[in-house]
Amino acid sequence: MQRIRRALIDLRRGEPVHLAHPEGGMLILALENLSEALLARARTLATDDPYLLITRHRAHAVGLENDDDHDLAMALDADEPVETAIRLASDRAAPRTERPGRAADPAEQQALHLARQATLLPALVALGTGRDDTRLDDEIRCGEILSVDIADIRTACIENARQPERISEARVPLAEAEQSRFILYREADGLLEHVALIVGEPDHWPETPALRMHSACLTGDLFGSLRCDCGEQLRSAVGTIAAEGGGVLLYLAQEGRGIGLANKLRAYGLQDTGLDTVDADRLLGFGADERRYEVAAAMLNDLDIHRVRLMTNNPAKIAALERHGIEIAGREALHGAVNRHNERYLTTKAERAGHWLGEAITNAARRQSR
Numbered sequence: 087m088q089r090i091r092r093a094l095i096d097l098r099r100g101e102p103v104h105l106a107h108p109e110g111g112m113l114i115l116a117l118e119n120l121s122e123a124l125l126a127r128a129r130t131l132a133t134d135d136p137y138l139l140i141t142r143h144r145a146h147a148v149g150l151e152n153d154d155d156h157d158l159a160m161a162l163d164a165d166e167p168v169e170t171a172i173r174l175a176s177d178r179a180a181p182r183t184e185r186p187g188r189a190a191d192p193a194e195q196q197a198l199h200l201a202r203q204a205t206l207l208p209a210l211v212a213l214g215t216g217r218d219d220t221r222l223d224d225e226i227r228c229g230e231i232l233s234v235d236i237a238d239i240r241t242a243c244i245e246n247a248r249q250p251e252r253i254s255e256a257r258v259p260l261a262e263a264e265q266s267r268f269i270l271y272r273e274a275d276g277l278l279e280h281v282a283l284i285v286g287e288p289d290h291w292p293e294t295p296a297l298r299m300h301s302a303c304l305t306g307d308l309f310g311s312l313r314c315d316c317g318e319q320l321r322s323a324v325g326t327i328a329a330e331g332g333g334v335l336l337y338l339a340q341e342g343r344g345i346g347l348a349n350k351l352r353a354y355g356l357q358d359t360g361l362d363t364v365d366a367d368r369l370l371g372f373g374a375d376e377r378r379y380e381v382a383a384a385m386l387n388d389l390d391i392h393r394v395r396l397m398t399n400n401p402a403k404i405a406a407l408e409r410h411g412i413e414i415a416g417r418e419a420l421h422g423a424v425n426r427h428n429e430r431y432l433t434t435k436a437e438r439a440g441h442w443l444g445e446a447i448t449n450a451a452r453r454q455s456r
C-alpha cells in the first residue's frame with residue numbers, strides 16, 4: 087500500500103512510474119504533467135514507442151469509434167508525440183479524429199485507475215519496457231523510478247476502503263447544532279481524511295437517527311458558491327439533524343463527485359463553454375459520478391450505526407449504502423435555493439442523474455426546454 091501511495095504522489099509530481107506485470111511492464115506518465123523532457127527521460131528507459139491511454143468516457147465524448155465501450159490505447163504521431171497526446175486527451179481541446187484505437191488491456195485499465203485515484207486527468211502516456219533492461223532495473227533499484235506490481239493496485243484500493251482509522255476527535259459547538267462532536271477518520275494509505283460529525287448525544291438519539299452523507303465542495307461549502315446547492319444543503323442538514331434530536335453527518339473527501347478540485351474547476355471551465363455537468367466530466371475522461379461509499383459504510387459500522395434515515399435527493403447514495411449493508415429506513419429531501427447560476431446544474435442532476443429535486447427544478451427544466 088505504501089508503494090501505491092508513492093505511485094500516486096510520483097504521478098502527481100510528474101515522475102514516470104513503472105508498472106510491472108507478468109508479460110513485461112510499462113512506464114506511465116500522467117498526461118497533465120507531460121513534457122518533452124519527461125518523455126525523453128522515459129524513452130531512455132523503455133523498449134517501445136509511447137502511446138496514449140484514455141478512458142471510454144473521453145473516447146465517447148470526442149466521438150471516437152469504440153464499439154464495445156472500452157478504455158482506449160492510441161498510437162501517437164512519431165514526429166510530435168507530446169503535442170498529439172495533449173491534443174487527444176487534455177481538457178483544452180475536443181478533437182474529432184479518425185485515429186484508430188484498440189481496447190486497453192486489463193493492465194492499462196489499472197493504470198488509468200491509478201491516474202483517477204491520484205485525481206489527475208485520467209489520461210496517460212505509456213511505454214512498454216523489456217524484461218531485463220539493466221538501465222531501468224538500476225533506476226528502480228536505486229529508487230529513482232518506482233516500480234509497482236499491477237496486481238497490487240486493485241488490492242490496495244479495496245484494503246484502503248475497508249480500514250478507515252479513527253484518528254482524533256473533539257467537541258466543536260456549531261451555530262446550527264451546539265452539541266456537536268467531530269471525529270476524524272484517515273484511510274489506511276494515509277492520504278484521504280473524512281469527518282463524522284456527531285450531533286447530539288447518541289444515547290438520546292431517535293431510534294433511527296438521521297444521516298447526511300455530504301461530499302466535499304470547497305467552492306460551495308466554504309465560499310457559498312452559487313454554482314451549486316452544496317453550502318445550503320450542508321448547513322440546513324446540520325440544523326435539521328439537531329432539530330430532530332441528533333444524528334450524524336459524514337463529510338467525505340470526494341470533491342467534485344470524486345474527481346478532485348482541480349478537475350472540478352476544469353469542468354466548470356467547460357460548462358462555461360456550454361456543456362452540462364455530466365458532459366463536461368465525460369470530456370475530461372470521467373464518468374457521471376466517480377464516488378464510492380465503502381469508506382462511508384465502514385465509518386458508520388465503526389460508529390455502530392446500521393439503520394438510518396438518509397437526507398438526500400440522490401437515489402445512487404441510497405443504493406450504495408444498502409449495497410454496503412446499511413439499512414435505509416427512510417429518506418428526507420434536502421433542497422437549496424435555485425438561482426440563475428445553479429439552475430442548469432440542478433436541472434441536469436434531475437434529468438440525467440435521476441435526483442429527486444422537486445417542483446422548483448421541474449419548472450426550471452420546463453422553462454429551459456421551451
Ligand SMILES: Nc1nc2c(ncn2[C@@H]2O[C@H](COP(=O)(O)OP(=O)(O)OP(=O)(O)O)[C@@H](O)[C@H]2O)c(=O)[nH]1
Nearest residue numbers: 299300301302303314340341342343363398399400
Ligand atoms: N464534477 C462536478 N462536481 C460538482 C459540480 N458541482 C458540484 N459538484 C460536486 O458534487 C458533489 C455534490 O455532493 P452532494 O451534495 O453530497 O451529493 P449529491 O449527489 O448532490 O446528492 P444529495 O445528497 O442529494 O445532495 C460535491 O462533491 C461537489 O463538489 C460540477 O459541476 N461538476
Ligand SMILES: [Zn+2]
Nearest residue numbers: 303306314316
Ligand atoms: Zn457544490
